[in-house]
Amino acid sequence: MASRGYGQYCGLARALELVGERWALLIIRDLLVGPRRFTDLRKGLPRIPSNVLSDRLKELERDGIVRRRVLPRPASATVYELTEYGLQLEQAVIQLGLWGAQSLGEVRAHEVVTPDSITMALRSTFRPEAARGKHLSFELRMGPEIRLHAQVEDGTIQVSEQHSEKPDLVIDCGPAFKDLLTRELSPEAALQQGIVRLDGDPKLFDSVAQMFYIPGHRETAHV
């Protein structure tokens, strides 16, 4: 353990000792969306070896970041959830994610998109000031697997996997949806080029697109 430490009395060094191990922050990203079972986490992190997931959860639990909880009957499932301290990582995760999103170019081979990552992306890029006084709901579809329901109420947003009621607008798109958030792609162009398909009032789409933003757009790093 001492050999894995950084030997520095420093907040950042301590943070990296706690959540800097490989996979740790991606686990926390998914737990920021809600409590998850072991298998849920595996599904959201397809390439994580199960023993590594097991190790990380034990470390995070030991360090007071994650809590293991057995649900009451009849569910009887064990779930992992963030503690108060773990929840406080949200701002750091958001800032890192916004920074990294600027380097998202094309989808690479073997890269997947998961519901939890999109949920966090929507929450991270949401601009309350652009949603002030607005009340609407939309469903975001990406591929056959992902259907997220978002409810916007006067500067706030709730994203969930359950689509409780019929949304005002259904947005069907691929990963290139990201280019809308960086403003590399205009809503009109996205519709014209067939990158996005709508079901509902098309006028709402512009409004929705304005509500999200990835700041500091930058070209892809040359390799």
Add this chain to the structure above:
Amino acid sequence: MASRGYGQYCGLARALELVGERWALLIIRDLLVGPRRFTDLRKGLPRIPSNVLSDRLKELERDGIVRRRVLPRPASATVYELTEYGLQLEQAVIQLGLWGAQSLGEVRAHEVVTPDSITMALRSTFRPEAARGKHLSFELRMGPEIRLHAQVEDGTIQVSEQHSEKPDLVIDCGPAFKDLLTRELSPEAALQQGIVRLDGDPKLFDSVAQMFYIPGHRETAHV
């Protein structure tokens, strides 16, 4: 390289692929203070193997986060500095550092404190609203090695290693200085218990202590 990726099209995953390797964010922390030579970085990261530092710098340079620059004569030294993109990591580094600072308990064996980490700590915990309208300078001393000069001008702060002129106040302290920032320790108690010694107008000390804050104080995780 593909095997080191996370296989996710996600901003956070991409960020971790770029700066999630061991030591990378600590290197970036020091570079956020200013350009640094290879040897400066080694001094600020006493436990990093030189080959790892060399590898990280090459990776960060390849990914457009760090730039290697040869200074004009007569210096002729090569320094590493952050690119525009690298500089944009500041908020993420600050948020992670503030979160981790809550778990800083006592100084552990073999843990050191470095000037650059303290500089970033001062910048991270500075509260502009508490320094509105204030104009003062102070020198922070920790041990025989660290002497930082801070200049506060109406809601802004500049921290440097050069002490250009005589400061209004000299604050001599140890790592327990952190407890002032979490408000676990009051300025009066710090003076009474000899944790902090002053040279200058003691009335300024209270004012300075109010200018910095580590939010969300929390007990040390039990082991």
Add this chain to the structure above:
DNA sequence: CTGGATCCCTCACGATACTG
């Protein structure tokens, strides 16, 4: 002295198989 490169060893990670 700066700015690394090289070597060797260890352990964390990753892949796969298996169990309560």
Add this chain to the structure above:
DNA sequence: CAGTATCGTGAGGGATCCAG
């Protein structure tokens, strides 16, 4: 479903060496 067991590989750790 929720993990544990086993084992091979390669990245990180540490010491040393080398060129300008």
